Amino acid sequence: MIESVAIVGTGLIGTSIGLALRRAGFDGEIVGVDAKGDEAAMAVSMGACDRVGAFDDVWKCDVVVLAVPVLTILDFLGRLAPLMGPDQLITDVGSTKLQIFEMVRSLRGNEVRVRMLPGHPMAGKESGGAELGDAGLFEGAMWLFTPAEEEWDVEREWREWVTRFGARTMDMDARRHDQVCAWVSHLPQMVATAMAAMYEDEFGAEPEIAAEFQAIGGRALREMTRLGASPYSMWRDVAMSNTEPLAATLFALEQRLQHLREGLRTPELREEFRLANAFRARK
Amino acid sequence: MIESVAIVGTGLIGTSIGLALRRAGFDGEIVGVDAKGDEAAMAVSMGACDRVGAFDDVWKCDVVVLAVPVLTILDFLGRLAPLMGPDQLITDVGSTKLQIFEMVRSLRGNEVRVRMLPGHPMAGKESGGAELGDAGLFEGAMWLFTPAEEEWDVEREWREWVTRFGARTMDMDARRHDQVCAWVSHLPQMVATAMAAMYEDEFGAEPEIAAEFQAIGGRALREMTRLGASPYSMWRDVAMSNTEPLAATLFALEQRLQHLREGLRTPELREEFRLANAFRARK
Structure with missing residues (x-):
């Protein structure tokens, strides 16, 4: 049962995920983190997160959503994975998936215990930023996943939330x-x-x-x-x-x-x- | 005073011009001509024209609007100009203007007496056809003219109608x-x-x-x-x-x-x- 979500990167996509979670009825805690303090504060003021968090808040959440550019996702994956456990989930929204998929595979090989589900919502706007965040951004959009391991409980629950955002989901091979x-x-x-x-x-x-x-x-x-x-x-x-x-x-x-x-x-x-x-x- | 308008080519643009004329208060006659009888009949049924005309109706109108592809405009210009007089106007909506401008110049040199104003409304849709005709198609759009001679009365009146369609107008050199x-x-x-x-x-x-x-x-x-x-x-x-x-x-x-x-x-x-x-x- 997901009771806390950390959103790393409260730009357009991260903030929209927070707003979509709330609109879909999620009543756990949502922590927002952003390199730009303004953006995180804006996401809080819009109701997308309950509070601005620090790195040590992030890895304690049930789900961590990495909503930053791809190379920053790789960086966070490497730092978060060793700190987290098998009842937690790391997912992301990066635009490319092969490097992330391969890093997940390699981390799993190193006996990291947290589960990870690479994802990619096909939604956005030409301009970014928390203030454009929109609870309806994912309605009718395709949300792709490139799973790196067998489905399990927390992943299944995250997929259900995504469906409640109004998105359709599809699994694909990461290279494809x-x-x-x-x-x-x-x-x-x-x-x-x-x-x-x-x-x-x-x-x-x-x-x-x-x-x-x-x-x-x-x-x-x-x-x-x-x-x-x-x-x-x-x-x-x-x-x-x-x-x-x-x-x-x-x-x-x-x-x-x-x-x-x-x-x-x-x-x-x-x-x-x-x-x-x-x-x-x-x- | 323009009392009759012939629209040659009652596709999307031609039909929209008829509808825009009516919405702007034009109460003269509008005759529609199209190589496809269905299109002309559709334009009449939508109220863009009063009736389907023949070639001999066209050159008797005060204003003839050529709303067909560029090479067909050149063909109609050559056939209509010798039949028409100095109180009439031929205008067009073709996407390129230099060849039309040069033909107008050459016809004037041959003592053709009808006046001609090449034009080009920057409006459209990706699909054509009378049934997509829209009285508001030109609202806020730019309507370019590439005049080949001095402005005169009928031309001035036609420019006023175009402005009443909601378009802005701009004159340009044809080559430019x-x-x-x-x-x-x-x-x-x-x-x-x-x-x-x-x-x-x-x-x-x-x-x-x-x-x-x-x-x-x-x-x-x-x-x-x-x-x-x-x-x-x-x-x-x-x-x-x-x-x-x-x-x-x-x-x-x-x-x-x-x-x-x-x-x-x-x-x-x-x-x-x-x-x-x-x-x-x-x-």
């Missing part, structure tokens, strides 16, 4: 997770970043022209660059921990754009639109 | 228009098409995996591929009439993506995010 996410999540992010950066280079030196171009571009331009607002701090860790799969999708898109460019006045363009229409016609 | 639109409109479209086509190639053969990937990708994937549903028929004419500016923006993005890919594990990635964040922070 990282490849799929390179295609459907990391590539769209990097394309939006590259496009927004290119526009800034092209038009940014003339603010009036930049403003005019945004007005002219309208919805299509806004949508295709929205993720350009995403923070480097999180995506650096994705790029570091999923470099090869991400580079492969970027290279594939570069070739695809070249093909389209060379075929602008040929029937090849029709074929690209046919395929794109077919993709969008899927449910 | 095509370059700007290559960056802010045509490039986003082609990127969305290339991405959606690539996903269809990668995952389309396995419908269950495609559905799973769309669920996992969530909002970012949906947004970045939404325009993949756009029709080839319209974008072929954009590619044909704006090939070089569009190819230049595609090539620039290919190089940008290559740069980002080669710098995934370097401080270059930080600089890309910094520029992208700066672009998105603009109003």
Whole structure:
């Protein structure tokens, strides 16, 4: 029976998890920790946590949710695991899973007794921070898990809470997770970043022209660059921990754009639109 | 005083113009023409036009709005201009303007007496068709004009109607228009098409995996591929009439993506995010 939860990293996702727990009826204690004291205080003021905690509060909780960038997750895993016991659970929300999965496996091999369940909710916003936290953020979203061991009680209970947040869950192989996410999540992010950066280079030196171009571009331009607002701090860790799969999708898109460019006045363009229409016609 | 308007092409934009005219208080006659009889009948049933017309009804109207793809606009311009007089106006909503502008100039040189105002509302949806017509489609949107001659009465009146649709208007040089639109409109479209086509190639053969990937990708994937549903028929004419500016923006993005890919594990990635964040922070 989970009676206390520590949320490490009370940014957008961490704060939303605290709020979602409360809305779903969790009445145990929620402790929030963040390297930025402001963020933890904001999460408390929003009701996502009961109090701001220290490291020594974290490892005593029944469940620890690591809601920080991937490389920081690896760091916390290494520090927390030896302190915790077999009735506790460490889970995370990191964007890549293979390195975390492999570290969990390796910690288990070293007779660490705490149980760990790598996870990844496919939800977010282009801007971060506790103040954007939202109890409904996970409604209808997919929450992926890449289990490293057999399911047990505390894990089962955590999965139930996630379902009560309104999320659907799916288990995946960790390597497969990282490849799929390179295609459907990391590539769209990097394309939006590259496009927004290119526009800034092209038009940014003339603010009036930049403003005019945004007005002219309208919805299509806004949508295709929205993720350009995403923070480097999180995506650096994705790029570091999923470099090869991400580079492969970027290279594939570069070739695809070249093909389209060379075929602008040929029937090849029709074929690209046919395929794109077919993709969008899927449910 | 504009008392009759012919809308040639009662798809999404043409039908929306008819509906917007009515909502703004236009009480003259609106005649609709479409190569697809169904579309024209739908526009009438929605109240966007009073009746379905023939070619001989079109050139007798005070204003003719050409709401068809660019190459078809050029065709209609050539057929209509010699039949019309100096108290009438031909305008259009084509996505590229230089070829239309040059044809207008050339027709004027040949002592054609009708006045012509090339135009381009920056509004639309990824799907077309009369049934998606919307009187509010142009609210807050930019409606560009690339005038080929001095302003006169009928033109001034048409500009007033456009303002009553809720659009803002801006005049631009036609060549500049095509370059700007290559960056802010045509490039986003082609990127969305290339991405959606690539996903269809990668995952389309396995419908269950495609559905799973769309669920996992969530909002970012949906947004970045939404325009993949756009029709080839319209974008072929954009590619044909704006090939070089569009190819230049595609090539620039290919190089940008290559740069980002080669710098995934370097401080270059930080600089890309910094520029992208700066672009998105603009109003």
